[in-house]
Amino acid sequence: MATGLKLKELSKKEDLFTHGHRMCSGCGAPIVVKMILLATDYPVVASNATGCLEVSSCIAEYTAWKIPWIHTAFENAAATISGVETMYRSLKKRGKMDKDIKFISFGGDGGTYDIGLQSLSGAMERGHDMIYVCYDNGAYMNTGIQRSSATPLGADTTTCPAGIAIPGKIRPRKNLTKIMAAHNIPYVAQASPSNWMDLMKKVRKAHEITGPKFINILSPCNRGWRSKTNDAISLSKIGVNTCYWPLYEIENGVTKITFKPKEKKPVVDFLKPQGRFKHLFAPENEWLLTKMQEEVDTEWEKLLKEEQCV
Amino acid sequence: MKQKGWKDLAPGSVILEGGNAVNFKTGSWRAFRPVWIEENCIQCLFCWIYCPDMAVKVKDSKRNEFDYDFCKGCGICALECPGKKGKKAIEMIEEGK
Numbered sequence: 529m530a531t532g533l534k535l536k537e538l539s540k541k542e543d544l545f546t547h548g549h550r551m552c553s554g555c556g557a558p559i560v561v562k563m564i565l566l567a568t569d570y571p572v573v574a575s576n577a578t579g580c581l582e583v584s585s586c587i588a589e590y591t592a593w594k595i596p597w598i599h600t601a602f603e604n605a606a607a608t609i610s611g612v613e614t615m616y617r618s619l620k621k622r623g624k625m626d627k628d629i630k631f632i633s634f635g636g637d638g639g640t641y642d643i644g645l646q647s648l649s650g651a652m653e654r655g656h657d658m659i660y661v662c663y664d665n666g667a668y669m670n671t672g673i674q675r676s677s678a679t680p681l682g683a684d685t686t687t688c689p690a691g692i693a694i695p696g697k698i699r700p701r702k703n704l705t706k707i708m709a710a711h712n713i714p715y716v717a718q719a720s721p722s723n724w725m726d727l728m729k730k731v732r733k734a735h736e737i738t739g740p741k742f743i744n745i746l747s748p749c750n751r752g753w754r755s756k757t758n759d760a761i762s763l764s765k766i767g768v769n770t771c772y773w774p775l776y777e778i779e780n781g782v783t784k785i786t787f788k789p790k791e792k793k794p795v796v797d798f799l800k801p802q803g804r805f806k807h808l809f810a811p812e813n814e815w816l817l818t819k820m821q822e823e824v825d826t827e828w829e830k831l832l833k834e835e836q837c838v
Numbered sequence: 839m840k841q842k843g844w845k846d847l848a849p850g851s852v853i854l855e856g857g858n859a860v861n862f863k864t865g866s867w868r869a870f871r872p873v874w875i876e877e878n879c880i881q882c883l884f885c886w887i888y889c890p891d892m893a894v895k896v897k898d899s900k901r902n903e904f905d906y907d908f909c910k911g912c913g914i915c916a917l918e919c920p921g922k923k924g925k926k927a928i929e930m931i932e933e934g935k
Contacts, residue, residue, distance in 0.1 A: 536899040547908035548859030554912030594857035758913030
């Protein structure tokens with residue numbers, strides 16, 4: 529029987545992702561993984577693209593995972609789990625297995641937006657029954673904060689350093705959630721750990737749908753975002769309230785915004801606590817702030833219209 | 839924490855048991871220590887759900903002490919704690935003080 533989505537009930541469940549992992553203090557990714565595994569009531573097999581989560585959850589002779597977990601290269605997390613899923617279907621067909629098993633693939637934004645995009649696109653197109661979870665921290669944090677296509681406009685990273693030549697990243701981020709929705713898969717969602725109930729509901733819903741599913745989750749990184757160690761949750765909350773990271777789902781082509789902030793905050797509130805945007809508050813970079821606000825507004829308007837369309 | 843020598847490792851450094859990271863203590867990373875003040879706690883369990891290190895012990899849906907063997911002292915719990923009547927149930931104090 530499914531556990532209710534109440535913290536008191538969930539707290540009785542066993543942690544399938546244990547302490548003793550070596551993620552940084554205050555990292556968002558373990559919170560995301562913990563919430564996903566808590567929301568899952570089925571036996572689950574996971575694959576993990578190379579990235580922070582993979583390298584620091586399984587170092588030398590220790591592993592933090594209590595589920596079958598496959599470490600894959602950067603580019604093939606989705607391909608690996610789709611192979612496992614095919615094997616499972618074959619075993620089931622031949623009557624060698626009768627368990628109901630779910631398949632999840634974890635990837636960071638580097639392993640999803642950039643390097644793993646082809647295998648992810650392939651797996652989604654082939655229609656494997658799996659969930660791909662991208663924890664998006666907005667750069668290659670594991671190797672030392674290099675820009676990725678998920679890095680927001682104006683962010684300072686080691687490969688697009690803010691200085692005299694450029695004011696940080698000069699290209700806007702890619703909207704991967706929409707790219708995945710364009711695959712016409714049954715379920716695509718965007719979530720944030722600050723809204724844990726919303727996140728868990730989306731995971732639950734995804735498990736009940738047959739076919740490929742994709743969930744994109746904001747995962748603050750205090751090292752790369754140059755913020756404090758204690759603000760993973762508060763920053764993701766501001767990200768949601770400024771509509772920088774809108775919470776929505778697209779189920780069979782129907783868009784539904786799952787959380788609308790009572791009062792839409794200016795995007796500056798999200799940028800201010802982060803050192804990677806410090807230079808944007810210099811007078812000569814003010815145009816970037818305006819541009820960023822415009823972009824967030826346009827995306828939000830678009831989303832509201834999409835919701836009304838159906 | 840004492841590290842294992844090569845003689846203690848399984849052949850090929852194979853991991854024989856899932857979730858054995860519980861034997862690797864990360865508490866020494868901590869610069870600030872969270873302190874739980876029981877009388878201000880409303881048992882909302884936000885600290886438990888938001889803890890990235892699963893370092894809040896919960897027994898029978900009730901919050902227990904912190905697991906200082908694993909807490910890395912990030913302070914998320916203290917920031918997110920709603921407390922009772924404006925008084926937080928978790929405070930961060932500097933280690934060694």
